Amino acid sequence: VFPPCASDYYQFDDLLTPEEQRLRKNVRAIMEKEIAPIMTQYWEKAEFPFHVIPKLASLGISGGTIKGNGCPGLSLTGSAIATAEVARVDASCSTFILVHSSLAMLTIELCGSEAQKQKYLPSLAQFRTIACWGLTEPDYGSDASSLKTTATKIDGGWILDGQKRWIGNSTFADVLVIFARNTTTNQINGYIVNKGAPGLKATKIENKIGLRMVQNGDILLNKVFVPDEDRLPASIPFRIQARLFIVVACFIWVVIIGGFGFIFTQLQSSILEDLNSFSNSLFITNNVLQQVLAVSRVMVAWQPIGISMGVYDMCLRYLKERKQFGAPLAAFQINQEKLVRMLGNVQAMVLIGWRLCKLYESGKMTAGHASMGKAWITLKARETVSLGRELLGGNGILADFLVAKAFCDLEPIYTYEGTYDINSLVTGREVTSVAGFKPAP
């Protein structure tokens, strides 16, 4: 039986709306009753429990903040709290949901046309179909924007060629959102590849030490055809289209009239500036991608919060129940210090996570905010689960006692969605205005 939640020491619940509190309670109850009893067994087998998908659907969180097309339209705070509650009981389940919802569905919502949203989102929101999100490649992980998978235009669609690595849910996903580079324009777009497309192959990555229930795959794309209607459009904002129209009109006027050297010189700089913003706008998909990553980094930051909450709950119960030297483990001062350090970490993590959500909801969150949150929270969670592992002694290395499982599950979370280092560099660039991603020449 999963221990009662004891980690809300600073009564964080008071900061939530009644709706968010209800959501939290509901998700906690379903996870503790339906998922907790089976998860260790599936984690050990490294299999995904397909039979629990209807139960995960009953959480009502697939699609998160997306409004319409059958999605729940939750606040970011609500969505984040739900993520923590899922991760408190099982991190693999929360990763399964985040890849499907906060990465794949959100990309379709932000980069897709109305027709694409209507076609894909309703069944994804019900988990009738499952999605994955393929950005990382074997040779491009942290440096994902250098990706090499290509999209070549042919009549009626596109041909995708390349490889993806680590893609969660990819071995069974119905809808695969794949990022590829246009061979003519160099632009990166998302392409929706449907399960069973000729030339598509996903092979499970074996022997993971964490998130073992999640099916991560190596994807091979060998001349996979994607029809035009399944390419996520890279729309050029109207403002830039209008400015470009004015610039081109001025340019033609100057060339036709000729001889107006002075006017031409004056216009030239404005033309170059607008052409520059036009060329930036060609990479609008990349910008939207940053938006997707910023939101999903907030969501991912709530996974270590949930994991730490679950580990604290486990440890508190264990220390009260187990006796050594004639006294419960909880009676030893050293153990109390560790327990309180864990509890303090959870309070600080929750408050940073909560503030991130509020910054996002008020339109003030930057990429640097999201990255620092993800980086710092996973760092603190690593300390928290490690203390928990210690407190359980030998049982701290057995998956059955959940703390060891949580300890292992945190490792991939520290690395995915931007490693600790990369997220620190994103924030570092924002606060110093100097990018530190490349080694000195």
Ligand code: FAD
């Ligand atoms: P590398 O980029 O090779 O980095 C290795 C080390 O070098 C890291 O410590 C890193 O911080 C450091 N490093 C790299 N560049 C720099 C730099 N400029 N400055 C300082 N340090 C640097 N991807 C998807 O697209 N979809 C998924 O669903 C998905 N799921 C995943 C699930 C799991 C379990 C895992 C482990 C990964 C998943 N990923 C997914 C991929 C994940 O996002 C990458 O693993 C991550 O971005 C790191 O890339 P890499 O593994 O290639 O490491």
